[in-house]
Amino acid sequence: MRGRLTGLTVAVSITLILTFSLLPLRNHIAVATMTLIFIIPVILGVVIGGLLAGLATVVTGALLLDYFFIRPYGTLSIGSTQNWVGLGVYLVVVALVARVVSNLRTARVDAHRSEEGMRRVYELSELLVQERSVEDLLVTIVGAVQNVFGFDGVSLFVLEDNSLKMAASVGTALTAEELSQLDPHSGLSVSISTALGSTGDIRTVALTSSGRPAGILVVKGRPISEPDRTVLITFANDAALAMERADLREQALRTQFLEEVDRLRHALMGAVSHDLRTPLATIKVASSTLVNRAKLLSEEDTQELHELIEIESDRLTRLVTNLLDMTRIEAGVLKINLTSTSVKDLIDEAISVMGPSLKGDRVKVRLTSPLPNVSIDRLLMVQVLVNLLDNALRHSPQGGVITIEGRPQDGRVIVSVSDQGSGVPREDRDAIFNRFVKFDTGGRAGLGLTIAKTFVEAHEQEIWYEDRPSGGATFAFSMLPDGMKNADTR
Numbered sequence: 001m002r003g004r005l006t007g008l009t010v011a012v013s014i015t016l017i018l019t020f021s022l023l024p025l026r027n028h029i030a031v032a033t034m035t036l037i038f039i040i041p042v043i044l045g046v047v048i049g050g051l052l053a054g055l056a057t058v059v060t061g062a063l064l065l066d067y068f069f070i071r072p073y074g075t076l077s078i079g080s081t082q083n084w085v086g087l088g089v090y091l092v093v094v095a096l097v098a099r100v101v102s103n104l105r106t107a108r109v110d111a112h113r114s115e116e117g118m119r120r121v122y123e124l125s126e127l128l129v130q131e132r133s134v135e136d137l138l139v140t141i142v143g144a145v146q147n148v149f150g151f152d153g154v155s156l157f158v159l160e161d162n163s164l165k166m167a168a169s170v171g172t173a174l175t176a177e178e179l180s181q182l183d184p185h186s187g188l189s190v191s192i193s194t195a196l197g198s199t200g201d202i203r204t205v206a207l208t209s210s211g212r213p214a215g216i217l218v219v220k221g222r223p224i225s226e227p228d229r230t231v232l233i234t235f236a237n238d239a240a241l242a243m244e245r246a247d248l249r250e251q252a253l254r255t256q257f258l259e260e261v262d263r264l265r266h267a268l269m270g271a272v273s274h275d276l277r278t279p280l281a282t283i284k285v286a287s288s289t290l291v292n293r294a295k296l297l298s299e300e301d302t303q304e305l306h307e308l309i310e311i312e313s314d315r316l317t318r319l320v321t322n323l324l325d326m327t328r329i330e331a332g333v334l335k336i337n338l339t340s341t342s343v344k345d346l347i348d349e350a351i352s353v354m355g356p357s358l359k360g361d362r363v364k365v366r367l368t369s370p371l372p373n374v375s376i377d378r379l380l381m382v383q384v385l386v387n388l389l390d391n392a393l394r395h396s397p398q399g400g401v402i403t404i405e406g407r408p409q410d411g412r413v414i415v416s417v418s419d420q421g422s423g424v425p426r427e428d429r430d431a432i433f434n435r436f437v438k439f440d441t442g443g444r445a446g447l448g449l450t451i452a453k454t455f456v457e458a459h460e461q462e463i464w465y466e467d468r469p470s471g472g473a474t475f476a477f478s479m480l481p482d483g484m485k486n487a488d489t490r
Helices: 003-023 033-038 039-049 049-069 081-128 134-149 178-183 227-292 299-331 345-360 376-392 426-431 449-457
Strands: 153-160 163-173 197-199 202-209 210-222 340-341 363-366 374-376 403-410 412-418 463-464 476-479
Touching: 003 033, 003 039, 003 049, 033 039, 033 049, 033 081, 039 081, 049 081, 049 202, 134 153, 134 163, 134 227, 163 178, 202 227, 210 227, 227 299, 340 345, 340 376, 340 403, 345 363, 345 374, 345 376, 345 412, 374 376, 374 476, 376 403, 376 412, 376 449, 376 476, 403 449, 449 463
Parallel strands: 363 403
Antiparallel strands: 153 163, 153 210, 197 202, 202 210, 340 374, 403 412, 412 476, 463 476
């Protein structure tokens, strides 16, 4: 309405200005020329105010032409047939021009509305195609509807156990009375179709996918125009599909998680079954021999069997400890408690934990002096070193020597464990620290190396495999000197 009034005012004003500007020249300008000039304000009126403003300008212009520019002047009498024809042509031509311009204006407005609607649908759809959880998606939907359409409040209800439950809301909250109107037992009908329905002061549109309702979008605030209605319904359909897709994705992730848990369970059993069976079988044989043939055994044989039981018991204890550590890692409860520790004390404690397995000259320690204290979680790093020693022991030949070295390097302290075994094939080195990996060559991978890698990386340090020129395998890991931050080593 305001646009029509503005267009009419502008057009009539220009018509009056033209009238009084051309008045002194009316004896020198033909009526046909005047009619062409008076087409200008009509076109402006149509462009600004629409067809009605243009037609009103046509009538105003015809009256002014008759009164001021067609003889006899100062009257509404037209006079000659020529003047009748001129005025008639003016009315017909200007009316046609007004109609054409009006159609063009309407087409332009419709095109603009269509473009705006497509832009809104595109913006809304862009929000829906992103990978989100169902909860985040619901919040995104209500926020997008309020931002794009400017509603006072937007709420989204989902169907749960055959009842409506509010899943997300933004802006002005629904009152208790409005909520009661949405209650299926209120006696009021609630739209469950994709058409926009109205319940009291609120409007609803159902989100349906595959013919099944996924939820109901409730808006309150300003009236909804027809173009907005179309865009909102289109967005509701897209939102329903996005909700279904997000729900299916979460179901797929849950299924994948359960499959992964099952795979890890089988892999874990496969990885530790042999390691468990070997020490148990050794302990069983040794203890049975001691019980059933004690009188036939020499003191030296008895001592050897007792040592064997102790060694295999320690190995079994380390395996159980690794299993418990893996449980802590999987549960995400691994915590780091840093303390200042001597590298020598760390190595001595690890050797002590290994017990009789490293008796005699089986292990050699070489430390570059002086070595600074390191900032570590002592319990975890002892376990790292124990796992590396156990790995070296299991893959060393009979009587092979295990070497532990400590040296400073690039602002860090490096500790390495070397054995005289067969080493690790080059093609297996990238996966050596992966859990439950089985290699064709028999392989060293397992819980011990995986846990060692996890504990070292929890200190934001590194563990790696090194080539040994004299043969065998070397595993090394880094630690930070006491008082030095990780940023200082970069």
